[in-house]
Each structure stands twice: as C-alpha cells, then as structure tokens.
Amino acid sequence: MREGAAERHDRLLNLVRERGTVRVADLAVQLAVSPVTARRDAEALAARGLLDRVHGAVSWPQRRGPSGTAPGGGSPVIGMLAPAAGYYFADIIRGAHEAAARLGARLILRVSDYRPEDDASHAAGLLAAGAEGLLVAPSWTRPEHPARYADWIARLPVDTVLVERTGEPGGPLDGMDRVSSDHAHGVLIAVRHLVRLGHGTPVLLARSDSPTAQAVRLGYTQALAALGLDASVPVLQSAPPAPGPGGFEAAARTLLGLVREGRATAALMHNDEDATRMVRRLAELGVKVPGDLALVTYDDEVAALADTPLTAVAPPKQAVGRSAAELLVERLTAGEAGRDAPRRHLELLPALRVRESCGAAAGTPYGQPATTA
Structure with a gap:
C-alpha cells in the first residue's frame, strides 16, 4: 500500500x-x-x-505543540493512541472522553489499526497536535511485541498511562502508570461459575492474536490450578494465525468430538463474535447450547444479541478508559506533587453476566445454579 x-x-x-x-x-x-x-x-x-x-x-519546538491548551484556556490536552476505534476499544475511548470532558480536559485520538510499527509516529503526531500527556494502548498482537516495541514508549517526554496493556516484568514499562482489566480474574469467575453449575473442566477456545487473548489463555491455566481442575483438556485455537474457514471448522469438529465422547460439557470462548459463530455451527452439527454444552464467552460486546443470549465475562472497558484519563489529568494538573506521587498499576475486575447459554436462568445470582420446581 x-x-x-x-x-x-x-x-x-x-x-x-x-x-x-x-x-x-x-x-x-x-x-x-x-x-x-x-x-x-x-x-x-x-x-x-x-x-x-x-x-x-x-527542529522540535520547545513548546509541546501549536496549542497546548483546550478551548477555555488552561485546561490540559491529552492524546489517546488506540489500536482500533470499534469493538473492544470503543467503550474504552468513550470512558476516557467522558472523564476528560468532566475534568475540563480535551481528548484527541489517533487509531493505529493494529500496526505496532506505526505507533511511535502516531504518538509524535499527537504531541505535535498539542497533547501534554498520553494514554497509550499499543498495537501489540504477538507475544514478542511488548519487548520489541517498548523502548519508544519509555522515552516519551510527557506523562503517559498505559491502557489495557502491561509491559514485561522488569522491562522499561514496568515503572509506568497503567490501567487494565484483570483478565485472570475474569477467567477465574467464568470457570468457577461453570464448575458450580456441575461441570468438570471447561474447554477453552481462544484466539492468540491480542494481549487480551493471551491474558485469557494464561488466566485459564491459573484458574485450573487454583480450582484443582484437570488440566489435560485441550485448549483449542478459535482463530488461526492465518484466518480462514479451515481452522474454525477444525475447532468446531474437535469440540464436537469432545462433547460426544463425554469429555466436555462446558466451554469458555474468546471472543463474542467467534462464540456466536461457534454456537451456530455446533447446532448444525447436532450439539445444542446449552442443552449439550454450556458456554461462556469473553468480552461481552455482542453476547446478549446472539440467538441464544450468551453468558459473558465483561471487562470493565469504559471504567478502564475513565480511570486512565482521570489518572493522567491528575498527573498533569498536580504540578510537582503529581510528578513525585508513586506510580500506579490499577487492575479493574471484570463481571460475569449470566444469560441463557450456560444453562442458568438469566439473573441467577453469580455462582448459584438455577433451581427448578
């Protein structure tokens, strides 16, 4: 191109x-x-x-851009770099924008379309446009990206908050402010809910092409260990590295076999779009959700709109954006006190929204099986 x-x-x-x-x-x-x-x-x-x-x-101007203040005078301008403006990140952006407006700040946005090699240039554009601080959600998609594309973030000359991302432990980003969802907790409450409904180890069907997907996979391993569950159940790839119908069909057929063999009565799937497709394909193959397979999805973007509304783990996306913007504005407006204050790692807890696909009645209190008369 x-x-x-x-x-x-x-x-x-x-x-x-x-x-x-x-x-x-x-x-x-x-x-x-x-x-x-x-x-x-x-x-x-x-x-x-x-x-x-x-x-x-x-030369780079000594000032941080052509304006430096929002309309009204004196209010900070904060820049936000996101890999996408739709699906998962739409609510994060909305939360950040609402918080910025409430605090009298102006938010300007750039979207990198999941191209990590372009992130640094987009950040420079935000700074040139007057951003005095940055909210950065890097376009990482592979496990090696946090190490490969971390140095430019650590060198940024303004206060920066990582959003829904974490750097490598001990790496250059480890001492930065960050706000993210605790995906390990989200997976744990999903697995525990299915177990309390009477199921054994749920099968995980998950992508591997985003930090959220990678966190879900790690959280699944941790959840099985914490709950003492059988870890020999295979983890299925819901979206192959080279997307195509072959990989999806292979996952559906494998899950079908596990259900028919009695090895799987429940599944956790990342993400909503893949889960909706999987429910339809399983129905074509003779597997009913939730009759033959209880299913929980991860993200809760469109889960409630499926033919069979899907129980879903809902990361607090809007609250993540709101908290990140509040933290950054606090840094920018607190002067020396803000610069000297301890850096913060905020992890917000996802919620489980129970619907029909797990076999519990919608509105059933979390962790309690539905009762029948």
Whole structure:
C-alpha cells in the first residue's frame, strides 16, 4: 500500500521529536523520499506550527505543540493512541472522553489499526497536535511485541498511562502508570461459575492474536490450578494465525468430538463474535447450547444479541478508559506533587453476566445454579 502524506508527516514528526533537530537532506534519506518532497513536507509542518525551521533543518519546538491548551484556556490536552476505534476499544475511548470532558480536559485520538510499527509516529503526531500527556494502548498482537516495541514508549517526554496493556516484568514499562482489566480474574469467575453449575473442566477456545487473548489463555491455566481442575483438556485455537474457514471448522469438529465422547460439557470462548459463530455451527452439527454444552464467552460486546443470549465475562472497558484519563489529568494538573506521587498499576475486575447459554436462568445470582420446581 502506498504511503500517504499524513503517514509520512507522522514519521517525519517522530524523527524530529526523537533527535531534536534534523537536516532536511537527512530527512529525505530517512523517509526514502526525494529532497524536494522532504523540503515540502518540512515547510508544510513548519507552517502549521508543528516544527521550527532553522537554516536547512527543522527542529522540535520547545513548546509541546501549536496549542497546548483546550478551548477555555488552561485546561490540559491529552492524546489517546488506540489500536482500533470499534469493538473492544470503543467503550474504552468513550470512558476516557467522558472523564476528560468532566475534568475540563480535551481528548484527541489517533487509531493505529493494529500496526505496532506505526505507533511511535502516531504518538509524535499527537504531541505535535498539542497533547501534554498520553494514554497509550499499543498495537501489540504477538507475544514478542511488548519487548520489541517498548523502548519508544519509555522515552516519551510527557506523562503517559498505559491502557489495557502491561509491559514485561522488569522491562522499561514496568515503572509506568497503567490501567487494565484483570483478565485472570475474569477467567477465574467464568470457570468457577461453570464448575458450580456441575461441570468438570471447561474447554477453552481462544484466539492468540491480542494481549487480551493471551491474558485469557494464561488466566485459564491459573484458574485450573487454583480450582484443582484437570488440566489435560485441550485448549483449542478459535482463530488461526492465518484466518480462514479451515481452522474454525477444525475447532468446531474437535469440540464436537469432545462433547460426544463425554469429555466436555462446558466451554469458555474468546471472543463474542467467534462464540456466536461457534454456537451456530455446533447446532448444525447436532450439539445444542446449552442443552449439550454450556458456554461462556469473553468480552461481552455482542453476547446478549446472539440467538441464544450468551453468558459473558465483561471487562470493565469504559471504567478502564475513565480511570486512565482521570489518572493522567491528575498527573498533569498536580504540578510537582503529581510528578513525585508513586506510580500506579490499577487492575479493574471484570463481571460475569449470566444469560441463557450456560444453562442458568438469566439473573441467577453469580455462582448459584438455577433451581427448578
């Protein structure tokens, strides 16, 4: 895909932000464009007040952007970088925006479309647009991404809060503020609910292409150990690395076999979209949910809208965004006291929303089996 001017401008801004001052000739080499294009880009950004021109070079302004305050004067501008604006992150963004508005701050957003190599450039664009602090949800999709794409976050020159992400223990991001859902707790309450309904070890069907999916997989292992459950039940891949009908069908057929063999009477599945598809496919194969298989899904984005409403673990997405924005605004407005205050790792607990797919009546108190007359 051909790079557009906006993306190239973001890369240029990121280069200048990291180096302070860069010759236009060097920008052309770094951006792999002609000297004429580099000069025009530099002039355009300087004209917008995003860079300073200095004798054949450009430099990062001493100020943090062209405006620095929200309308009304004195209110902080906070930037938010998210990998997507829909599905899971829509509520996080909404929570952050509502909290920022309530606190008199202005929130500006950039969406990276799950391209971790572009995150740093998007962050530079937010800073150039006047952001005085950042809420960052990096576009990590693979287990190695937190290590590969952590250094640029640690070098950011403004207060930053990680959102729904955690760095490697002992890594450069470990001492940063962060707000996230406690997915291990979410998995635990789902597994425990199914066990209290009379099931053995639930089968896990989970993706592996996001930090949430990876946390769900780890949480499942921890939940089985905590509850003393049989860990020999296979974990099934609900969405293969190269998406296609083959991988999904293989998971459905494997689950069908486990049900028919009596090895599985319950399942936990990440995420809602995959779970909805799986319920339909299992029905075609002769397995009824919840009659033959109790099912809980993870995310609770569209779970209630399935033909058979799905019991779901609901991470507190809106509260995560709200808490992250509140923490960042507090840092920005507290002066020296805010800078000296201890850093915080906030983990918010997901809830279990009981519906029809697990075999308990909707509204049944958590962990209590439905009763019949």
